[in-house]
Amino acid sequence: MESYDRTYKLLHWGMAMLVVSALALVEFRGWLPNRDMKHEAVFLHIQAGLGVFFLVWVRLFWRATHAAPPILPDPPRIQKIAAGWTHAGLYLLMAALPLFGILALQSKGKEISFLSWTLPVLLDEDKWLSYSLSFRNVHEILGNLLMAAIALHVLAALVHHFHVGDNTLKRMLPFPGRGEPGLELLNTSTKGNLQ
Numbered sequence: 596m597e598s599y600d601r602t603y604k605l606l607h608w609g610m611a612m613l614v615v616s617a618l619a620l621v622e623f624r625g626w627l628p629n630r631d632m633k634h635e636a637v638f639l640h641i642q643a644g645l646g647v648f649f650l651v652w653v654r655l656f657w658r659a660t661h662a663a664p665p666i667l668p669d670p671p672r673i674q675k676i677a678a679g680w681t682h683a684g685l686y687l688l689m690a691a692l693p694l695f696g697i698l699a700l701q702s703k704g705k706e707i708s709f710l711s712w713t714l715p716v717l718l719d720e721d722k723w724l725s726y727s728l729s730f731r732n733v734h735e736i737l738g739n740l741l742m743a744a745i746a747l748h749v750l751a752a753l754v755h756h757f758h759v760g761d762n763t764l765k766r767m768l769p770f771p772g773r774g775e776p777g778l779e780l781l782n783t784s785t786k787g788n789l790q
């Protein structure tokens with residue numbers, strides 16, 4: 596097995612685009628010239644965020660039922676442990692962060708729709724209104740943690756690719772490189788011939 600399967604890659608890059616869009620829409624909304632556009636940016640932020648919230652469960656299911664291709668050459672144990680924790684953190688944040696967004700809005704009695712489906716109400720406004728700001732603050736803190744985890748994740752992928760020279764990043768690239776044999780080939784068939 597050389598590379599992640601198509602579904603893995605589609606979920607990885609599709610969700611990466613949704614997360615980056617959700618962050619950009621809310622972080623740069625202040626640059627927009629009027630209230631209507633700012634409102635539209637927050638609406639789109641919510642749509643992208645809910646997309647992440649629904650897809651993360653599909654992704655966890657896919658991960659649990661489909662083995663990831665091995666990294667070649669095999670990295671040291673400590674690196675595998677660090678990667679495991681970062682990935683677990685990313686999954687946790689992709690589930691918890693949108694959830695706190697939902698709680699922040701529903702505790703204020705706001706209706707939330709995804710595409711044209713109205714989400715079930717998880718909290719009763721009468722009981723939870725006083726927690727609305729806390730949910731909003733947790734949402735923002737988790738958003739900042741997600742940005743840090745993404746930065747670490749991207750940095751690790753680049754170090755693996757350019758410094759270590761293994762196939763960590765190649766396994767997840769949407770299109771296999773043209774004309775260039777993958778490291779995995781070097782480690783199986785070709786390596787034997789070169790020795």
Ligand code: HEM
Nearest residue numbers: 614617618621637641644645647692693696697735738739
């Ligand atoms: C990947 C998913 C998401 C990410 C990364 C994310 C990230 C963030 C961040 C960092 C902020 C704080 C921005 C700031 O004030 O500087 C924020 C604000 C907000 N988010 Fe999210 N969020 C996500 C999903 C959601 C979802 C699913 C909802 C609602 C259902 C939501 C609702 C909101 C709202 C209402 C605000 C406040 C906007 C405002 O102050 O006008 N977010 N989000």
